[in-house]
Amino acid sequence: MLTSDLSIGQVTALLAEGRLALRTGPFLFRIRSSIPAISRGLTRLYARHTVEVDPPFSDFHVSLERSGGVRYLFRPQVRFLLDEWTPFKPLPLTQAFAMLEWGMNWCIANHAHHYLVLHAALVAKGDRALLLPGAPGSGKSTLCAALVQRGWRLFSDELALFDPATAEVVAVPRAVGLKNRSIEVIRHFAPAARIGPVARDTAKGSVAHMAVPEGQEEGGAPARVRWIVFPAFTEGAEEQIEPVTPARTMLELIEHAFNYSVLGERGFNLLGRVVQEAEGFRCTYGELEQVVERMEALAAK
């Protein structure tokens, strides 16, 4: 069943009872929340994703609840729970949907140790994937959103999941997080992109999420990473791309890994295989259209 098979009333009721689970790639998130922004966000940005009602098993049970106390009236807040645990401080209620997105990322990054998880955007052409590792502000999500709007397959804008057995990457197609100027940049770059409401004054500034393009919600087959590009957005910069040696590429990937130390030698062998199969580059850019063309050219070689 897809989210769009349910009315917003049904989604709201099922979420309030904690009976609805969202499938994203290999993970099933059972979500409980009575906050209207959560049901609105899911119906708008995850309309074509698979959902299950009362599944016998879910990977994660998450809840978003309004905080109690006096704040409830004056400065309403939302808190995120994994099972009965609250890993984060509460946020303003207006950031509820963004908190769900961040919370789901946190669940995967901190618990899915059967994968090597990298902080990176990931897109693909067929079975050949482009990995975009980067710190916040590097422009990886913006570039990822732009490439997806030009027909690249979305794996994730935040988490690259490598299967240690095969060295393949698996897709976790979720709404792409856009921050601050990127929101307008993508609206201008792809006017047809479906972008949700903007949450302002978050820890990351203004945040909005772009829906997964239609037809990509299931994620599709795994892929192998063929290009590793470390993006660095600099306002007004000339586009520049230079190769990075496999060893240095690997060291940088380790820096971007959430659970390399958990996997130990398996993680080392896995990343070794990845960098030997891929070409590594560092790419400075100031103009989105230019860098998108560069990535297209890389894939066409």
Place this chain on the structure above:
Amino acid sequence: MSESESGLAWQGVSSDALCWLELGDEVLVYHSGSGDTHLLDTLSASVLRLVCDRPLTLARLTALLADRPGIPRDELDGSELAALMKRFRRLGLVDVVKPC
């Protein structure tokens, strides 16, 4: 008295604790004891491999390296080797022992 002057030997960690990956003229080594991954050039990698095989004094290490193909003699400076061993020691990759 420094290790280099005292005639003490350098012993690398057990080979089982290291995992190697050669990528062109750069070498990565994963140390399971610390969980760290180190990037080495070929000379440093040769040095670490030798002292992981058995304890070696700096003099013996220099002689063994000189016999190896592909390592220019001008890179076998005693003080640089001593500095390299100290860096390895700080990283937990080698320790000082009495020579056999």
